Amino acid sequence: EVQLVESGGGLVKPGGSLRLSCAASGFTFSNAWMTWVRQAPGKGLEWIGRIKSKTDGGTTDYAEPVKGRFTISRDDSKNTLYLQMNSLETEDTAVYYCATSATINTIVVVIAYWGQGTLVTASS
Amino acid sequence: SYELTQPPSVSMSPGQTARITCSGDALPKKYAYWYQQKSGQAPVLVIYDDSKRPSGIPERFSGSTSGTMATLTISGAQVEDEADYYCYSTDSSGNHGVFGTGTKVTVL
Numbered sequence: 001e002v003q004l005v006e007s008g009g010g011l012v013k014p015g016g017s018l019r020l021s022c023a024a025s026g027f028t029f030s031n032a033w034m035t036w037v038r039q040a041p042g043k044g045l046e047w048i049g050r051i052k053s054k055t056d057g058g059t060t061d062y063a064e065p066v067k068g069r070f071t072i073s074r075d076d077s078k079n080t081l082y083l084q085m086n087s088l089e090t091e092d093t094a095v096y097y098c099a100t101s102a103t104i105n106t107i108v109v110v111i112a113y114w115g116q117g118t119l120v121t122a123s124s
Numbered sequence: 125s126y127e128l129t130q131p132p133s134v135s136m137s138p139g140q141t142a143r144i145t146c147s148g149d150a151l152p153k154k155y156a157y158w159y160q161q162k163s164g165q166a167p168v169l170v171i172y173d174d175s176k177r178p179s180g181i182p183e184r185f186s187g188s189t190s191g192t193m194a195t196l197t198i199s200g201a202q203v204e205d206e207a208d209y210y211c212y213s214t215d216s217s218g219n220h221g222v223f224g225t226g227t228k229v230t231v232l
Binding site for chain 2: 104105
């Protein structure tokens, strides 16, 4: 069974930093493309960015609102995904979800399974 | 930046058919995906590659596309289908994902 467990959320002052982790199990993490998605209170889903598997280049792409402030990385030896968030703004307050790709009936679906999310609050 | 537009809300009585649309310029070339999010829960994939249904998703959920519009259809809606629904796709480069604005489905 695919399991994704996010951690590291909490209260941080604007301008501060925070690192989120996503512990993965139940699938071959090193082969997966991993994605971070966030949801501000009462708002819709927002794609933040994605990291490919190392065999596919390990490259990252980011949404414009977080580009240059957020960094996605992975440690395949620990089956863990990270999101380093710097220069946090009040607008970054949200539940942050990690999600994994999966092969469904021979088709690779980039966002197939989700964790339960971790809340980040940027406030003074 | 690229956007996917959905109606804010759809409501219906149990047993009726609901159609949720998602409009985006790149949809003729990029697949659409649909996610269901019930209150306080993480999203769940209900449709992938425009029209395919993962195992465990009821047959009343179906997807289709035509030009710049993708559609999620719930045939014979049940009370348990009340949720927010989001479409997802990528921009024309394929490198940046984007979620639709979301549609709140009410079954009453």
